[in-house]
Amino acid sequence: MKNTERSEHQRDSILDVARNMFAAKGFEATTTREINKELGIADGLLYYYFPHGKQEILDTIVHQGIAERVNDIQINFADAQSVGELELQLMDFFDRIWRLFSSDDNYESFIITIRERMLLSDDESSWLSVITEHIQNNIGHALEDVADIVDCDQTEVMTMAAIIMSIFQRTLYDVLLVKNQREVSMATRTMVQGEIHFLLNK
Structure with a gap:
């Protein structure tokens, strides 16, 4: 070496x-x-x-976490032909986000950022907000390609993306931080899918 x-x-x-x-x-x-x-x-x-x-x-642990997480998150719904297919693709995306945050290094960085936020600079402690905004924007842009499927105009797409992100974020915080569980239960996943289904079929 x-x-x-x-x-x-x-x-x-x-x-x-x-x-x-x-x-x-x-x-x-x-x-x-x-x-x-x-x-x-x-x-x-x-x-x-x-x-x-x-x-x-x-500081280095937090900065590494920001770069790796933002670069890993990609999304595309262009091949969805129906609301049902879009719902399944959103759930697949939720599963990918879950795996990203619950993997060993990312989970530890997540816990450290929340617990030690008073010791971090504003930029460092804001990586969760940066990631949330990044994911939300990606969802919004991906939904623009299928706005006709969910009967949304372009001005409503980003609002829908914000609601979807809030569902994902609440689940991550509740299960990973509050309950300290690394595995998402079938009941929790079913609840998330139910909320997505309700939103898409409004």
Whole structure:
């Protein structure tokens, strides 16, 4: 392994261990010494990669989360031929969003951002809002291609997208944060689909 690759690997390892500890114990309760011990590295090595210590690690974890999540979210309803097909595609999109947020790294970053938001800059703590807006805009633009199917004019499409996003967001917060569950139950998924069905058949 080349030196640059080894260095990048070590940096990623520090971030992975810190993310896990911050999510499990909290930022304040986690010390750099504990991170070093878990990694089996000398105390000074962490500061070589992150000169500003824990705060810089926390900032990096949040920034990585923003970039990865926004880039991963794509949507297209152009091939939907009926309200029923659109409903199924929206549920498939909900499942993809769920998998994205409930995967290990993303879930931990989600928990850390909510729990440690007072320690983050406005830009860092707003990544959830950034993602919500990004998803909502994607849904709105995708719905523009099928506005005739749901009997919407172009001015109503973004309102419909906002309602759909609020359904998805409420479910994510309720199950992942409040109930602390990584799996979405059939009952919850059925409820989401029922609300989408009602909206599309208004």
